[in-house]
Amino acid sequence: MTARRSLELVCPAGTPAGLRAAVDAGAHAVYCGFRDETNARNFPGLNFDRAEMREGIAYAHARGARVLVALNTFMRVGAIETWTRAVDDAVAAGADALILADIGLIAYARDAHPRQRLHLSVQAAAATPEAIAFYRDRFGIARVVLPRVLTLDEIARLTAAAAPCETEVFVFGGMCVMAEGRCLLSSYATGKSPNQNGVCSPPSHVAYREENGALTATLGGFTIEQFGRGEPAGYPTLCKGRFAANGATSHLFEDPVSLNALELLPRLAEIGVSGLKIEGRQRGRAYVAAVVRAFRGALDALAQGRAPDAGALRALTEGQADTTGAYRKAWR
Amino acid sequence: MHGHLPPVVARLARTLPLAPLELVAQRLFANALNRRPSLFARLGPFAQATFAIDPVDCPFVFLITPAEGRLRVRETLGTAPHAARIAAPLVVLLGMLDGTYDGDALFFSRDLVIEGDTEAVLALRNAIEDAELDPATVLGLPAALCAPVNRIADLALDGARRMLDAPAPGGPRHAAPPR
Numbered sequence: 001m002t003a004r005r006s007l008e009l010v011c012p013a014g015t016p017a018g019l020r021a022a023v024d025a026g027a028h029a030v031y032c033g034f035r036d037e038t039n040a041r042n043f044p045g046l047n048f049d050r051a052e053m054r055e056g057i058a059y060a061h062a063r064g065a066r067v068l069v070a071l072n073t074f075m076r077v078g079a080i081e082t083w084t085r086a087v088d089d090a091v092a093a094g095a096d097a098l099i100l101a102d103i104g105l106i107a108y109a110r111d112a113h114p115r116q117r118l119h120l121s122v123q124a125a126a127a128t129p130e131a132i133a134f135y136r137d138r139f140g141i142a143r144v145v146l147p148r149v150l151t152l153d154e155i156a157r158l159t160a161a162a163a164p165c166e167t168e169v170f171v172f173g174g175m176c177v178m179a180e181g182r183c184l185l186s187s188y189a190t191g192k193s194p195n196q197n198g199v200c201s202p203p204s205h206v207a208y209r210e211e212n213g214a215l216t217a218t219l220g221g222f223t224i225e226q227f228g229r230g231e232p233a234g235y236p237t238l239c240k241g242r243f244a245a246n247g248a249t250s251h252l253f254e255d256p257v258s259l260n261a262l263e264l265l266p267r268l269a270e271i272g273v274s275g276l277k278i279e280g281r282q283r284g285r286a287y288v289a290a291v292v293r294a295f296r297g298a299l300d301a302l303a304q305g306r307a308p309d310a311g312a313l314r315a316l317t318e319g320q321a322d323t324t325g326a327y328r329k330a331w332r
Numbered sequence: 333m334h335g336h337l338p339p340v341v342a343r344l345a346r347t348l349p350l351a352p353l354e355l356v357a358q359r360l361f362a363n364a365l366n367r368r369p370s371l372f373a374r375l376g377p378f379a380q381a382t383f384a385i386d387p388v389d390c391p392f393v394f395l396i397t398p399a400e401g402r403l404r405v406r407e408t409l410g411t412a413p414h415a416a417r418i419a420a421p422l423v424v425l426l427g428m429l430d431g432t433y434d435g436d437a438l439f440f441s442r443d444l445v446i447e448g449d450t451e452a453v454l455a456l457r458n459a460i461e462d463a464e465l466d467p468a469t470v471l472g473l474p475a476a477l478c479a480p481v482n483r484i485a486d487l488a489l490d491g492a493r494r495m496l497d498a499p500a501p502g503g504p505r506h507a508a509p510p511r
Contacts, residue, residue: 015374015462017431044451045374045458206450215442233440284434284461286501 007269007276009299010068010168011292014046014281019056019067021285026296029066031099032056032281038086039070040123041281042198054093066096072121073198074102074181084108091116097142100124101181110139119168120144123181123195129161136165143168143275148176148259149326156271166274171261172291173279175325177239177254185238189220201237225256260322262298265308334443335421335498336389346391353392354405361396361403363472364465371398374459378452381415387422388445416448418456423498426489428457429465432501443499 011027013019022030033039035047048056057067069090075083083102087109090098098116100106101123109118122145126132135141143166146155150169159167178185186200187193194200205220213229217236224236234240239253259279261268268276276299278291298308365371372379379399386393386409395404395412406412418425424443427433435457438444446453467485468478493501 015458017462017464043458044376044378044455045462049373203451203454208446208450210445210447227442230442233442235436282458283436284457285431287434287437 006274007299007302008066008168008274009292009295010275010277012173012278012281012283012288013056014041014283015285016048016052016056016059018281018285018288020059021289022292023060023063023065025289025292027065027292029068029096029275030056030060031068031070031277033070033072034086034089036082036086037076037196037198038073038083040072040121040194040198040200041070042073043203043282046282050089050093053090053095057094061094067094068097068099068119069093069095070099070121071105072099072101072123074123074195075105076196080104084112088112099145106135106139106141117142121181122147122170122176125179125181127158129158132158132162132165136162141165145169145275145277147180152264152267152271152327155268155273155327159272163272167272168275168277169261169268169273170259170279170325171265171268171276172295173259173283175254175257175259175323183239186219189222189238191220201235206236255323257323259325261324261327262295262308264324264327265298265302269302335423335493335496337422337496342389342391350392350405350407354403357394357405358403359472360470362401364463364470365398365401367469367472368463368465371459371463374462375455378415378449378455381449381452382413383452383456384409384412384414384417385425386417386419387425388419389421414448416446416450416453416456418453419445419447421496421498423489423493423496427493427498427501429460429470430467430489431461431464432489432493433499435461438499441499 008028010029010031011022013022013030013032019030019032033041033047034053035049036042039047060067071083071086071090083105087098087105091113096117097119098109099119099121100109101121106118109116118139118141120126120135120141125147126135126144127147127150132144135144144162145168146158148170155167155169181195183194186202190202190205192199192202201219207218209216215227215233216223217225219236219238224238224241225234227233234256240251240256242249243252245252278295280288301308375398382395382397384393384395391407393406393409395406395414409417420438420443424433424438428435435444439446466482468481473481
């Protein structure tokens with residue numbers, strides 16, 4: 001097993017090539033999943049088969065990086081063994097930790113593999129000291145991934161209360177304002193969900209139509225967004241759509257912006273957060289390598305007592321709409 | 333869209349016969365499939381689909397059907413049956429092939445247009461991302477030549493992208509990723 005660091009950069013790997021790109025760019029750890037409904041990024045062409053997982057873990061370990069295997073959907077009655085077999089296979093492949101959400105699967109993993117390190121997925125939506133303490137004390141959860149709706153002060157209080165359980169927070173990528181693991185918007189629109197099928201706004205139900213330079217994006221037949229000529233486009237995620245309500249048209253639930261908490265790294269380190277998560281297993285390896293390199297540079301600078309070079313990431317995000325999210329409550 | 337070839341190049345290309353282009357493109361396509369059989373596993377059922385790859389600054393369109401190892405070149409898409417269309421300037425499409433560009437970022441910035449079966453497009457994008465199709469692999473060159481050829485090709489493509497004011501490689505421009 002590869003050693004953990006005090007402030008670990010946890011990076012996305014949607015494919016074996018993505019894993020190599022993240023590790024080579026300086027990831028301390030990568031997270032990835034099997035090519036099925038056991039993980040919350042069950043998209044066509046993405047993820048790892050069993051052999052690829054073993055090879056990916058060997059590649060990462062040879063370079064001092066850890067691999068966290070996400071098995072973070074909820075088990076379906078009648079197909080429990082799909083999830084329990086995935087736990088067994090991830091452990092056999094040498095996973096440094098399993099990222100789990102389903103309480104039954106957590107119980108199975110703890111009983112079947114008593115020495116395996118377990119993390120609690122953001123999909124479990126554990127956002128109170130009581131919830132975290134339950135998972136920590138009952139199942140020996142070593143780290144909890146916190147929801148993306150907490151302020152820095154709330155994270156500080158939770159991190160103190162969770163000890164010796166570690167906390168991990170998102171620092172870059174897509175935002176989610178919902179109680180993760182309990183969001184039913186995709187189910188309502190398409191019949192498929194991130195929680196059981198591993199797909200938020202499944203591509204099988206996404207359609208784009210371009211007319212006279214304007215782009216219309218629909219999900220399950222619902223129009224989610226219309227982009228004017230030249231206007232930056234987005235994926236038709238229901239919570240980020242533009243809707244007419246109460247006489248006004250707006251991004252009703254959430255603006256389609258990306259989280260960027262690079263400038264908050266010193267404060268997150270001070271709070272005692274252990275994991276810094278970059279979102280984006282569905283993104284290309286060029287993107288992953290660029291973001292990982294920028295964050296790794298910032299963390300190395302921080303470790304040497306220097307201020308992180310915010311400019312490095314600003315160059316990458318030029319023209320992009322980003323936010324420090326709920327951490328400073330600037331975003332609604 | 334940024335990265336368009338100069339119109340004079342497109343006009344010249346229009347005078348060339350399509351048959352030799354189809355022959356060469358078919359050869360390159362076969363090389364890629366032979367060298368990267370994992371493409372089929374990642375594509376899954378979408379290997380049966382026909383994709384229209386449309387370099388919008390060129391007077392031709394590629395139609396590929398991975399399961400059949402088939403590539404055709406047409407002057408226009410017309411009514412040719414296809415599951416999805418992926419359209420962008422030629423240097424942008426080449427940059428997606430070799431991993432220079434992030435497909436999501438290109439789509440968000442409107443430098444890339446997709447139409448049709450979104451799931452099939454995503455499967456193809458992810459399969460290509462993992463395949464790491466560098467120029468030497470697509471050309472079917474022996475291992476000893478790969479590094480120098482890729483270096484030269486990277487320099488040439490990088491120069492072409494800058495000359496044509498193509499989108500900057502890499503970074504998460506206009507990123508509004510799903511979820």
